[in-house]
Amino acid sequence: MEKILIVDDSLLQATHLRNILGDEYDITIAQTPEEGLRQASSDSYSLILLDVVMPGMDGFTLLKKLQEEVITRSVPVILITSLSDVESEQKGLVLGAVDYIVKPFHELIIKARVNTHIKLYNYRRQVEYQSQTDQLTGVANRRQHDLCSATKWNEATRLQVPFSICMFDIDYFKRYNDTFGHPAGDKVITAIAKEISSYLKRTTDFFARYGGEEFVGFLMGDDSNKAFEHLKKIRQAVEDLHIPHDPEVAQWVTVSIGGITIVPQEDKSYDFYLKIADAMLYDAKKYGRNRVVWADENIKQMREKD
Template sequence: MEKILIVDDSILQAAQLKKILDDEYEVTTAHTAEEGLRLASADNYSLILLDVVMPGMDGFTLLKKLQEEIITQNVPVILITSLSDIENEQYGLILGAVDYITKPFHPLIIKARVNTHVKLYNYRRQIELQSRTDQLTGIANRRQHDSYSISKWNEAVRLQTPFTICMFDIDRFKVYNDTFGHPAGDKVIAAVAKTAASSLKRSTDFLARYGGEEFVGILLGDSSEKAFAHLKKIRQDVEDLHIAHDPSVSQWVTVSIGGVTVIPQKGSSYASYLKIADTMLYDAKKSGRNRVIWADEKMKILCEK
């Protein structure tokens, strides 16, 4: 059931709106702008109904704050107010509200407009999801990686938590494509992605197809030893798929993995450590493939095999 947040200092009016929408939505109410901001930032809402005239922080100010927060800036907001002049309506729409309903309102109008904006929000969210998903594998694509990685890097800097970046690609993939054809190669890419994704499924894990047969994984909170052991298992799981390779180069399809674990410091950049992970991947390939090479928090190199 879709979630809707009502922010209105009038307990009576908030209850009236809740009653109108309760049969179709999971409705939460807040009676101050501060409480509304806290609730909006703590859950996933499909729509916010916001009263404009409230003591202390008014609805226009709260709308500005919602637009500034990453987690709430895309949630549609309908302003509900007794201010019926054109200037206030224009101001609310300029600030980012998707609609403006004046009091007194009719229940059927509320329902119709809420339904419309929830449907539009879900449609936009689906389109956004498709634009950030790799169509072949179903995991995140490079676009999603680029935005997610920077956001999580900044979070790790703030919280001083270990941040792991790993890069891996399929060994001798060009030979595989030349031998078995590109449709078979696509199936291998999808199989490797599925295998890795089945192990990187915690809320703190992230996996993206970076390009071609190359992938990037991000793990938050794990020590280098734990991350190294986890990625060694993924490497083994891919080998254990027993996908036949060209026998002139390898018995099975395998992957090489390079990674780095760091506690990010202020002023450091994700891109510089992504390059270190890429260097570790290069070293893994140069030293025989089908192995994991890691740089720990002190830049000590951990080598499999």
């Protein structure tokens, strides 16, 4: 059931709206702007119904705050008010409201507009999801990686927690494609993406297809030893899929992994350390493939299978 947040200092007004919409939607009521902001930031809503005239912080100010927050800026807001002048309506729409309903309102109008904006919101979310998802594997794509890495890097920098960047590459993949064909190669990419992503499922983890047979991921909060051990398990899990390779190069399809763990500093960028992770991947290939090569917080290299 879709969730709607009603922010209105009048309990009578809010209850009336809940009675109209409660059969079709999960309704939460906040009676102060401050409570509304907390509720909007702590839960996932498909629509916010916001009264304009409230004591203290008015609806226009709360709308501006909602638009400034990353978590709430994409949630559609309908302003409900007794202010019927054109200037107030224009102000609300300029600030980012999707609709403006003047009291007294009709029950059927409220239902129709709410239904329309929730449908539009869900359609927009689906389009955004598709634009940020790799169509072959279903994991995040490079565009989503670029967006998410910047956000998470800033968060790790602010909190001063360890941040691990890892690069994955399927070993001898061109040879696999040449031997078994591209459709078989696509199945291998999909199977490996599914296996790796099953090990990177925490809310602080991220995994994406970076391009071709290469993937990228990151973890927050783990020190270098813990990250190194976790990535060794992932490498072994891919090998344990026992996908037959061209016997002239390998028995099974495997991956090489390179990465680095650092506590981010403001004078270094995510891209700077991504290049180091890529250099570790290069070394993993150089040292024989199907292994993990890692750089710890002091850029000291740790190698699997030495």
